Amino acid sequence: MRAEEEAQVSPGRTAAPLLEVRGIEKTFPGVRALSGISFDVRPGEVHALLGENGAGKSTLIKIISGVYQPDAGSILVGGTEVHLVTPDDARRAGVATIYQELLLFPELRVAENIFLGHAPQAGVGRIDWRAMRAEAQRLLDSLEIDDLSPDQIVGVLTVGHRQRVEILRALSHNARILIMDEPTAALTEADVTRLFDVVRRLKQRGVGIVYISHRLDEIFAIADRVTVLRDGAYVGSRDVADTNVVELVQMMVGRRLESLFPKTVAPIGAPVLEARDLVRRPLTKGVSLTVRSGEIVGLAGLVGSGRSELAQTLFGMTPSESGEIRLHGKSVRIDSPETARTKGIAYVPEDRGTQGLVRGMSVLHNFSLAALGSLSRSGFIDRAAERRMARDGVARFSVKTSSVDEVAGRLSGGNQQKIVLGKWLANNPRLLILDEPTRGIDVGAKAEIHRLMCQLAAEGVAILMISSELPEVLGMSDRVLVMREGRLVAEFDRADATSEAVGAAMMGGTSSEERAA
Amino acid sequence: MSATIETRAFRAPRWLKRHETLLAIILLIALVGLGLLNDRFLTLDNLLNQGRLMTEIGLIALPMTFVIITGGIDLSVGAIVGLCAIMLGYSWKTFGFPLPLAIAFALFVGGLAGFVNGLVITRVKVPPLIMTIATLALYRGLAEGVSQAHSVRGYPEWFYFLGQGSVFGVPTQLLLLVLLTVVAGVVLDRTTFGRALYAIGANETVARFSALPVDRVKLIVYTLSGLASALAACVLVSRVTTTRMDMGAGYELDVIAAVVLGGTSIFGGSGTIWGTVIGLAMIQLLKNGLALTGVKGDATIVVIGVALILSVLIASSLERRRD
Amino acid sequence: MSAAAIASSASGRTGVFRRLAGQELLLAVAIVVLAVVVGFINPRFLATRNLSDILLGNAYIAIAAVGMSMVIISGNIDISVGALIGVLATISGSLAVAGAPTIVTWIAPLVIGVAVMAAQGAIIAYLRIPAIVVTLGMLSILKGGLISVTGGKWITDLPQNFHLADLSLFGVPMPVIIMVLATVAAALWMRNSPMGRAIYATGGNPEAARLCGVNPQRTVLMVFALHGFFTGLASLVYATQLRVIQSTTPQGLELTVITAAVVGGVSILGGVGTVVGSTLAAILIAEITSALVFINVSPYWTDALRGALILATVIADILRRQRRAAQGWKR
């Protein structure tokens, strides 16, 4: 297939740009989304787009992939100007986009997903299944992906696998330019490394890649150049070789961040949560742990190691089948989120979009959703109190929104996450379980949330934080627990929690086994 | 109903306000128009009488609004009306229950029927539409089986007060409907229960993660739907003075029409009692007004169909122009 | 029996079909089990004549259910189908009596069916009005309209050659042939054509469908147009079966058709499903109705039992899916 012929194209700065974006302007009713954005991507280059949520990255992508039309400016592919009016136009021009929320059809199989819309046909309007499967296999081989089969039902695949399916779909369109929006947001460390392998292979083929991410470390790991946007405006481009974190962060947020992980030591008090041999099949196999007031416990582990499952068992979503949970020393039975809430447990779920926040609801109603009990007298909601609570929340978490009646879905990821957090803090929980609290949100918001965690710890809240981002775990935790295959396999104090040790424990290296708690 | 006007404060306030005010305007125009064409239409007498005639549908439309807001649907209501009418008559005639007890029994059965719907929907996770299509057949069948197709007549005079009597000139059942409408409106608007309905309809997972008792709420909603159908059955029996197993046949579509016409999204997450009431009144008064103006029944049905599509079309297209 | 034949013909290799073959199997087995049980009580039930009569008398429901399941798979619903069948039957009957050439009387319902449904599809897809509203409205438009026009006068003295349903090929009556052809054709098409896949995509995740080049609006429009075609076929069988055409809309037919579609394993949320299942379900329901007469159930209780049996089938199917999902996770 064509992609392979292109493999000859040598990756290099000298080559003419594959994609060139010139002076893009876009205005939505009331909002100036983009102004004067220009950048280009050369064959075999990874060009990172950096910027806080709401900086305009997504809008820019949507313009390049033909979802929106720019008010002004031009897009050149391979040196010739193109007008992308529909996603199809972009595809034909060789531009493929991998969106943050993967657009796959769970009912369909890998091959069908890859070729949806342009399946190889035998005769008129007849899909040639054999050819389709073969093609799919060829693509898989070409990227040396051996743990996927064209016949698998996408519904049962992991996020990492699904993403690779999306990449394959892009390649099946002979894409020369690949846009990746937050590709690692939902990936485990392992999946990230796999993804990077794929990206490097694509580079070798001369595919130009536009790479959006918040994780600066990734940008330094994979990108050749980086362009920074802020508030819809072009801030500047740098060669990754000659820039550094501090500079980029500064360009992004327009100010200097004192520290990414403002961990302050809070006095650690009595145990709030004590769990003994919790069992909930299939993924919680006898877990015992303790979280004290004022303590931030980091829970590390690969996706599928049972971290979220454990959290949801503690929260009563999937009640434990055996084992004991003690709160403040008293043994309790948590059989539903309601009881968990009344017992002072709060859980900020992993997936903001589908678990944390009702996108269609106003900020006001999202804030009060988990606290309705405390806001109502004999079933009737005290609307004044509700409004007050939401206003306080917005202020306290500095949520950027026009008003509390704004529809939550319209806010940026970071602000949405703050609402999810705020909605639970409204109950003044004694135990706060955070599942990936900063996934896919920008550096600024991230820092604010971290600061907030410390503040809460200082107020004596016990915090259990699940995170796939090792630096975050190491930076924020007083203690780090490592989970693997449904069991706690290691425990580290802040002092001796090094990324090597923790990483090894996550992967199942021997070093951890000896220290296993 | 000033209380329920607030209800729209939920979700995209202006949108719903527009939709309902718009419907209200369309309704008003229709009323005035028909009123000009026919002097017997806009008389208190006629309007009150229409209120009497639309009560059964109205009673069921209230909980149906709840059900649809949670993203569900209940097609078995008509069948439950039939079943409860039978239970009322049968327990009174055959078991020799005193009538008040028989009424209570009918209400119980109705609640039970709804509860069963809710139970299977929440526990076995059968989609509401499928479940209630199946129970639509089942409940109607039970009504026939129990009654052996017999109809029960000759209820005591006092019972007819509910369906034919009136208080200060206002039909009894209309008062009942108004009362329950206000209650439903307030519940939907002001209570945590009402808020839970919207949350469940908008995004059930989030509702669960927000520690809302999703399954319990759904169970209650379907039980209410059954209960209301039972109440409607009692009103109907009292109005027509007899009991037959085929009572309430086809109610489900009338009810759903009123609710969706009232701007409740069939996909869940939004809707108001206020809108449902407008939708209900619109259909009933349109039918009546046209009949009085000399339009035949069959033609009237056509007009209703067009009205249903057009008003939703107009309302939502204006809404789209806004944003 | 032919039902099983349909099932086997359709349990294809592709994903959706492979995964739903279970549902088809369940229905096929249910059909056979019921036949055996009832045949055990009353052997006459198993007479070929009776079995084929069951198919004959209900073919039109199965045919309509094929289109209906496509509509549901695409994430919509159609309440107007029953009324439309009545209208189309009347039109083609009137044409026949008016002396139009037979072929015209047969093609007219198909064309008009497509037109009406396509119109509805356009409103639903492009004006974004929920299908339930549009089709509910259309239901009463057709219902009232038909009577205003015909005054409910029955259509009699139909020309002999009008009765398509009386023809048969190699001893197989036409309605059954049409039913089988419609089902198999639809199944193959849904499975093999890009358009067919687009329906699943649209029902499953419209936004995604749009972003990977499927046009949900056009798809929905097309689905309804097709549904119109099958509705036309159904009405043709319905109209040509008897010597008299009741120019009224058959009561509650829409629910019968929808029931067949959903019992057939079409997830009402759209996205998953097979048209074969719906046909089998239609047959099963018809079989139940007939069986209840054969085993002397009190006529008063037949409806209740039919309801119970339908409910049982549905619950059985749901439980089966849940088990399958559970296994899916372990993998």
Place this chain on the structure above:
Amino acid sequence: MKASLLTTSALAMLTLSFAAGGANAASKWDGADDLPTSPLACDANGAAAPAAAKPYDGGQPTGAPDKAGKEITVVDVPKLIGIGYFNATSKGMQDAAKELGNVKVTTDGPTEAKIDEQIKFIDNYITRGVDGVLFAANDPVAIAPVLKKALSKGIHVVGYDANSTPDAREWFVNQAEFNGIGKSMVDSMAKEIGEDGSFAIVTSTFTTPNQARWIAEMQAYAEKCHPKMTWLETVEAQEDNNLSFNQATTLINKYGDKLKGLFGMTSVATPASAEAVTKAGQCGKIAVVGLATPNAMKPYVNADCVKSVVLWNPVDLGYAATYVMRAVVDGKLKPGGTSVDAGKLGKLNVINGSEILLGPPFIFTKENVGKFDF
């Protein structure tokens, strides 16, 4: 999968458990109301035993304007519109209206035989203001309150085809007494299949009052006069052509040679049953007797598949009803009257209190069926 099969077969078993209770439940019939049956004498002419002169038991309108001889507008609300039978009755009404010249009749009603729909229609016409209401009740009791309302508003109320409780209307034009139908149906069936034949019945629904009564009377009469005939069973088929066809076919397949005759209780069920017999190639082997309109039956009667169709002439029924209405308004028919002049139908007699008898039911045969068009 296994569980699902279990469920299914378990249900099948449950079904069987009903089978036991089934058979006998089908055999006894009481007309779904608790009125007694009154089978006629078995002899051929079987004229109704002269009913003991019963005092007038109908209702009276209050303050009805005297419109004697003046133009009146009358609305006719049948059980449902859009079926051959009621098209015929309203045709008769139009004929009568034309003859009389000073009556305007419009037919309007529900598209499905639903009691509360019918009530709403009558209610609307009361509000709209008419001089008279003609009705065919879907339910005798359910319709009573609204009819009483009409009377109280000074509107004349006359029923036909299906009665209401007497005090809710002034007069009821009775096409044929229930026992009369019962007799002629069973007699003609006996004539075709012999005294020891066995038969089954296809009806609309068990709740439809007229059909239920007729069946009850048929059963009573059969037991009295044709004791050796066996009653196999009765099935419901709504007012639906194809459903009726399917049900009839099922019966034929179920009983095979045992089944000698089919009764169709509605103008829908009878042609459908005839069709089923034709399709089964049982013409002449299985007799079809039933109530039906000639047009629908012509093909089968001409094909010698159906020998006799029992029916009063619904055109005459509507015609008579209109004349009665006129007579009532003109004061020619007062409580206690014994007969009424019904145009070309001549004098019709008043029976049991407030009913006017149209005459003995009519038998359509190959010879005369062509002469009718309704």
